Amino acid sequence: MAARAIWKGHLSVGELSCGVALYSAATTSERISFHIVNRKTGNRVRREYVDEQTGKPVEREDQVKGYETSRNNYIILEPEEIASAVPEGDKTLSVAAFVPCSEVDTAYFDKPYFLVPSDDVAENAFALIRDGMRKQNVAALARAVLFRRVRSVLIQPHDGGFLANTLHFDYEVVSASDAFADMPELKITGEMLDLARHIIDTKRGKFDPSTFDDRYDAALAELVRAKAEGREIEKPKREAEKKVVDLMQALRESAAAADKAKKKAKPAAPASKRKAS
Template identity: 50%
Template sequence: MAVRANWKGAITIGDMTCPVALYMAVAPPGRIALHVINRATGHRVQRHFIDSETGEDVAPGDQVKGYETPKGELVLLERADIAAATPESDKTLRVSAFVRCADIDELYLDRPYYLMPAAPDAAGLFRAIHDSLAAEQVAAVAQAVLFRRVRTLLVRAYQGTLVATTLNYDYQLRPAQEAFSTIPDHALPRDMLELAERIIAMKRGTFDPATFEDRYEAALAALVQAKSEGKPLPKPHPLPAANVIPLFEALRESAAMADKGAPTPRGSARKGGAKGATGPATNTPSRAGAPRGRRKAG
């Protein structure tokens, strides 16, 4: 089945215009959709909007959007009012600047889309844009009206095509200082740092997303299959119990076991909270790590 484009238009760079189409690069999460069922009848349950005070159903014609002000006043917005505030789209991705890929802060990256040529005669121009971005190792910052909002996108060369990623606004990002304000600022002992560096060196691997597993999705699929076939339900696999020990002791234990060629105890990372000590060889990035500098992506 052919993939349907989410948006069609053109990308403009100065006087150069190339017809393009956007395709979702990431599928919606979850492959198993669960419905709400009436246990007594086996029928699916439908949702109704009810008045919070009277408890009566509210007909679609009586439903209207509203905004509650800080003073508790309600401002009603009709569909025509909202439509008037929605910017008109001219189906154009206008490039305003080029930034080095190395300068892009990943915290600003939102949702990726594949950007493909939308006309047979646009392939040559599309390839020229791709090769230029790849050769210069830069990304194009562009603006367009997408899905009723003015969005800023970052267009980068990726595996022979282009990826256009919508960007988060600056006001959406919470300052890292707020998240890490409770962590004490003190120097760690040098021997602890050396132990951590040794463990990182021994566990160094490659980034391979094919090895990542959604354990919840797999367990849910096994549960559905067992129920449908009338088989005994699969037993859950609990995580190993966590025995709280000092982090430094856990690192020392992990390093000692690695030096002897023995497998690292499975509970060490959970005991001391150091995932890197016992995690898989895959180098998995995390947004919950140390705070990064907040550089704008354009």
């Protein structure tokens, strides 16, 4: 890979181990980004930490982290104290268990990474683990110290290598039962369910990320180009608000249109022969 590995270590499965390298699988570097500028001078503005009470700037060497125990009362943590509390990594991505891919809850996914062999020596063991997992249709749950934190990682075969997702901790993920607690229990049946099937059938397609359209970023890029070229900035056209649809009426109209199309496509029956007199 042309990019630089952000982590190198070993993937360990019991007694089997191989060298691996971790690469970012997603980036936001292509997005439009802005600087904060002084409107009057055109110069960039820099951020400065100031004391909340005195309003005076605080020098970098006097800036420390503090945990608030009560209003305006903090436990001060020195940099060396925080550093000593961070677990030391042994550069090992240790597999704790293999789980069926169907059991993976994507709500826990944090950030995606690509995992590849770190050198030629690791390729055979890497391929053995990858192909074995693909054959069994399982994902690996592993743990490692990544970016100064102990993290759980879900590893799945992906093309010629692995896709590794760091996982949120359980306390970080909002409970689905809490999120949906106020939703009424409805059972959709009959014609309404037929309507749902019809809507899905008419919108079937394939997952193609290349068709994803970042309209906001594209609009910002066009705005920058227009201002740089001195062109008039055209206001984007707003889509008209859609009317509230009567689901049952939509179902009847859809069914009627389908029947009409079916009758039109059906070939006419041959005329029956008259009996000889």
